[in-house]
Amino acid sequence: GDSVTQMEGPVTLSEEAFLTINCTYTATGYPSLFWYVQYPGEGLQLLLKATKADDKGSNKGFEATYRKETTSFHLEKGSVQVSDSAVYFCALDSSNYKLTFGKGTLLTVNP
Amino acid sequence: NAGVTQTPKFQVLKTGQSMTLQCAQDMNHEYMSWYRQDPGMGLRLIHYSVGAGITDQGEVPNGYNVSRSTTEDFPLRLLSAAPSQTSVYFCASMNIAANEQFFGPGTRLTVL
Numbered sequence: 151g152d153s154v155t156q157m158e159g160p161v162t163l164s165e166e167a168f169l170t171i172n173c174t175y176t177a178t179g180y181p182s183l184f185w186y187v188q189y190p191g192e193g194l195q196l197l198l199k200a201t202k203a204d205d206k207g208s209n210k211g212f213e214a215t216y217r218k219e220t221t222s223f224h225l226e227k228g229s230v231q232v233s234d235s236a237v238y239f240c241a242l243d244s245s246n247y248k249l250t251f252g253k254g255t256l257l258t259v260n261p
Numbered sequence: 262n263a264g265v266t267q268t269p270k271f272q273v274l275k276t277g278q279s280m281t282l283q284c285a286q287d288m289n290h291e292y293m294s295w296y297r298q299d300p301g302m303g304l305r306l307i308h309y310s311v312g313a314g315i316t317d318q319g320e321v322p323n324g325y326n327v328s329r330s331t332t333e334d335f336p337l338r339l340l341s342a343a344p345s346q347t348s349v350y351f352c353a354s355m356n357i358a359a360n361e362q363f364f365g366p367g368t369r370l371t372v373l
Contacts, residue, residue: 154303182360193265193351193364194304201360239303246311247292247355248319249362251303 152177156240156252163230163259171225171255173214173240181244183207183216183223188237188254197225197238230259263287265365267352273371274342282337282368284352290363292355293335297321297348298367304351310335342372 157172175181182201186194198207203218212227223240240252268283286293294309296319306319310329324346326338335354339346352365 186364193366195364196361199360243360247357247362248294248306248309249296249304251305253301253303 152181152242152244152250154240154242154250154252156238156255158253158255159237160256160258163257165232165259165261166229167259169225169227169230169234169257171238171240171257173223173225173252175221175223175240175242177221177242177244177250179244180218181242183214184241184243184249185212185214185223185225186239186241186251188239190236194239230257232259232261235259265352265354265363267350267365267368269368270366271369273373274339275373276343278342279338279340280342282339282350282352282370284335284337284365285333286335286352286354286363287333288354288356288363289332290354290356291332292357293329294319294353294355294362295325295327295335295337296351296353298351299348307337307350339370342370344372346370347372 153176184199185197187197198209200207200216206215237254241249265286291312295307296304308327310316350368353362355362
C-alpha cells in the first residue's frame with residue numbers, strides 16, 4: 151500500500167538557518183504530493199503541493215520538488231523564522247482524495 | 262465563510278459511553294472526511310464521504326459510524342467509547358477542482 155516516510159524530528163534551528171525536511175514515498179501510479187503545516191493548537195493547513203513529476207510547489211518561502219526518479223518531495227526554506235515553528239506533514243494522494251500522511255516533523259526555530 | 266468547524270473542542274468520556282463529534286463546512290464541498298491524529302503516527306483516515314447519502318470506510322473505521330444527510334454536515338459517532346479511541350480528531354472537506362483539502366481545528370477526545 152501507499153506510505154510516506156519523513157525525517158524524524160524534532161528539528162531545532164536558529165533563525166535565518168536553512169531548512170530541509172526529507173520526505174520519500176511509496177505509491178502506485180502517479181500520486182499528488184503535499185506538505186501540510188500544523189501550528190500549535192490548530193488544524194492542518196496546506197503549505198504547498200505538486201501534482202506531477204518535476205513540478206515545484208512553493209509558498210511562503212518554502213519549496214519542494216516532485217522527484218519521481220527518487221520518489222521524494224523534500225521541503226526546503228532558505229531562511230527560517232521563529233514563526234515557522236510548527237509540525238510539518240508530508241502527504242500523498244494516489245486514489246480518490248484519500249490522503250496518506252507521514253508521521254510529522256516538529257520544527258522549532260529559536261531567535 | 263467559516264470554513265470547516267468542529268464541536269466540541271475537548272471531550273472526556275468514560276469507557277462505554279457514546280457521543281457524536283460534529284463537523285460542518287460552508288464551502289459546498291462534496292467530499293468530506295474524518296482523520297485521527299495520534300502521537301508519532303501522523304493522521305489516519307477513518308471514514309469519508311463523496312456526497313450526501315454516500316459514505317465509505319478509510320484505514321481505521323472500527324468503532325466509528327458516520328452518516329451524510331446533507332452536503333454541509335458530516336458527524337462522527339462513537340457508539341461505545343474505548344481508551345484506544347483517545348486521540349485528536351480532524352474533519353476535512355475538499356475542493357476537488359483545486360485538489361486542496363481544508364481541515365477543521367480538531368476535537369481532542371480522552372476516553373478514561
